[in-house]
Amino acid sequence: MNPTQTSATDPQGSLAARTVALLGRVPDGLLIDGVWRPAEGDRTFTVSDPATGLPLVRIADASPRDALDALASADRAFPAWARVAPRERAELLRAAFEELQRRRDEFALLMTLEMGKPLQESFGEVAYGGEFLRWFSEEAVRIQGRYGITPEGTGRVVVSQHPVGPCYLITPWNFPLAMATRKIAPALAAGCTVVVKPASLTPLTTSLFAQVLLDVGVPAGVVNVVPSTKSGPVSAAILDDPRVRKLSFTGSTPVGRDLLARAAPGVLRTSMELGGNAPFLVFADADLDAAVAGALTAKFRNIGQACTAANRFFVHASLVEEFTARVTEAVAAFETGAGTQPGVTIGPLIDSRAVAKSEELVADAVARGATVRTGGHAVEGPGSFFEATVLADVPADAALMREEIFGPVLAITTFESEDEAVRLANDTEYGLVSYVYTRDLARAQRMIERLATGMMGLNVGVVSNAAAPFGGWKESGLGREGGPEGIREYLQTKYTLTPDPFA
Known part of the structure; x- marks a missing residue:
């Protein structure tokens, strides 16, 4: 409007x-x-x-x-x-x-x-x-x-x-x-x-x-x-x-x-x-209700246009189908429109270049074997809108697993073991923030030690707070x-x- x-x-x-x-x-x-x-x-x-x-x-x-x-x-x-x-x-x-x-x-x-x-x-x-x-x-x-x-x-x-x-x-x-x-x-x-x-x-x-x-x-x-x-x-x-x-x-x-x-x-x-390329890890013992709610917040806050936005969702094989189904159901119900309108969840991306980038990343992932569960397309104008999107079975070689998405695209892949999850999460030049969902206290402590990021959200989908030191490791920044x-x-x-x- x-x-x-x-x-x-x-x-x-x-x-x-x-x-x-x-x-x-x-x-x-x-x-x-x-x-x-x-x-x-x-x-x-x-x-x-x-x-x-x-x-x-x-x-x-x-x-x-x-x-x-x-x-x-x-x-x-x-x-x-x-x-x-x-x-x-x-x-x-x-x-x-x-x-x-x-x-x-x-x-x-x-x-x-x-x-x-x-x-x-x-x-x-x-x-x-x-x-x-x-x-x-x-x-x-x-x-x-x-x-x-x-x-x-x-x-x-x-x-x-x-x-x-x-x-x-x-x-x-x-x-x-x-x-x-x-x-x-x-x-x-x-x-x-x-x-x-x-x-x-x-x-x-x-x-x-x-x-x-x-x-x-x-x-x-x-x-x-x-x-x-x-x-x-x-x-x-x-x-x-x-x-x-x-x-x-x-x-x-x-x-x-x-x-x-x-x-x-x-x-x-x-x-x-x-920049960031935040991993979102959901272990087999996670509270699935909390993980789904955290995923929606971590991904779609600010229309996905945040350096802290979860970029890569790694979900244990035992939970991946249920997690994907529940996230897809929620995302499909999102309302897209001008941010001034009541009830809107997904506003416009900042400009047409941002829309084009989301289109390219989704197309590349699909070409490499990913499945679109909902969304996946630009919205006809006026304005620079892109549908809230869920992709499943995203392969490791997809461009959106390497690049910061900066758009409303949630990309899901799977893992079998803790070591594999850590390896996948750390396989990036970025190290701003990570998100971990687990009810195992010892595993949570291991993630604090093993994940190479300057910040971590443990069973929460937003980490920013004025009283906390915001910043990253590796190529995500200094200070x-x-x-x-x-x-x-x-x-x-x-x-x-x-x-x-x-x-």
Whole structure:
């Protein structure tokens, strides 16, 4: 449904009116030094609704020169912001949390409009994204060092923590609020200033959130926002500049490799949250009700467009037929449509390229012997929709067993032994998250030890939590976001030796 049209559940056009009013409140410029301004040459680009393909708004399209202006702003603001008392920084983040909750309706609607996820999931993201503001408001006052005597007794060791400096934060399109708060909150809590480049497919939520930060009193220049369709040149300009001291990126592994290479000459601190190929293991002793419910959540949350989405479902041979039948029945009942419509489970994919990729992966798997149990096709437009799909008997050589699917396709294969399950699960260059369903405590402990992933969901289908360290092993990334570990990514350590005060 076009968001400007009415429906049976919206007879007075209240959705259309709210949409127009909301889009009118979203800043359409670049945020540099506390001011929303046009891009160089007044360049703009269009942000569209993936449910309709129709334009929502046009916003400023930053150039490399604009990006350097934003970095200069962050650099000027850094010394004063680093000296702001931790309690004051904490209170500003807490105020932003409160304001975000107050405006949850408009943030949820905006995310659904520009990204496509069902409205109920957008409300969930508002809650999840807000928790990073609340968590890091509390961590801001807990930055600690240490003091102690040297082993020889000849002096005293003082270890202190200091903000790394201006940071460049690159956020993805799939969680436009949570990925912004997950990076901005720890940076500000640590005393850093930031330049944020949101994905050009979904920049509106980040811009509206940045305005919230200004509204609650975050000083000019502390947060700068440069949406751009020129990601490569903009990033190159910033990363080649010695004033930037930290890079945080969430996105694909190939782009992450390129950014690491660009960051190497300046020896920048880097945090990389990259691709995933999550295995979902269902052992013979699993609670099947819990496993089916967890599979649906782990696969189809955010329409499958999440780095944590379960990609490869390995089910013990004794359960595979019943598991497949129950999952298929549930998925066949999913409703596909615009995320603003009540009852929708599967919204649009982000664009036509995402639809084409899902089509190609399903076709390849079927050609190699997989069976389509439900779904398997693109939905005729308008919008970029793909049916929720279940594939059974997926062979190991299918492309979707090696590549991140990033779509609503659940691929099932089988195993006979624990060793085989572990081998299959670890047979990937990625290592972000794994999911395990078993009631055997000893086996669960073995999986913690044996699965090569930075996170694991044990009998649960969602692992993300602001209080926990989010991140992967191998080619899934470097560093952690969230938890006490998250703020450390924005701090650097200084050791000072002082004389023995009693000498």
